[in-house]
Amino acid sequence: MSLKIAVYPGSFDPLTKGHFDIIQRAATVFDKLIVCVMVNNSKNYLFSSEERKNLIKENLSELDNVEVDTYDGLLIDYVKSRNTNIIVKGLRALTDFENEFQMALTNKHLDNNIETFFMMTSNKYSYLSSSLVKELVKFQGNVSDFIPANVEKAIQKKHEEGSIK
Numbered sequence: 001m002s003l004k005i006a007v008y009p010g011s012f013d014p015l016t017k018g019h020f021d022i023i024q025r026a027a028t029v030f031d032k033l034i035v036c037v038m039v040n041n042s043k044n045y046l047f048s049s050e051e052r053k054n055l056i057k058e059n060l061s062e063l064d065n066v067e068v069d070t071y072d073g074l075l076i077d078y079v080k081s082r083n084t085n086i087i088v089k090g091l092r093a094l095t096d097f098e099n100e101f102q103m104a105l106t107n108k109h110l111d112n113n114i115e116t117f118f119m120m121t122s123n124k125y126s127y128l129s130s131s132l133v134k135e136l137v138k139f140q141g142n143v144s145d146f147i148p149a150n151v152e153k154a155i156q157k158k159h160e161e162g163s164i165k
């Protein structure tokens, strides 16, 4: 039987506990999970793609079958280059559906072989987003429940440097 490889793409600017919850759960469903830090043209990023990648990597010591990569082209090209056709996405209760529906159908139109699987975020993270975290940090709100410790350290540093606009 062939290994089931899945790609979990996203901006991860930065990684939240909501993203990490999806990583942990998807890693139990697929033989191998590749988290791919990508570019969403509608966003300006606080962290570089290397920084975003490293912040994820530092949380993966207990997840042997998860790899992190970066790519700044089309998602379907990356997925094919990793010899798979499976995309995994997290879906929050209300906010994500329209955008994710559009992306999944566009990717399917570009390559009919691509399959997107959605995992519902756990209830406790259903309202969480990287943008919310950045706004809280900007105004000195407590974000320790929302992001891993290494991410908190890195984002506080960005705040001290005046990088959060």
Ligand code: PNS
Residues within 6 Å of the ligand: 009, 010, 011, 012, 038, 039, 040, 041, 043, 073, 074, 075, 076, 102, 103, 104, 106, 107
């Ligand atoms: O975390 P995000 O910002 O919702 O992730 C969106 C992302 C980066 C997965 C999406 O913008 C993407 O796939 N970008 C790569 C370029 C691409 O393939 N665009 C067409 C998507 S239909």
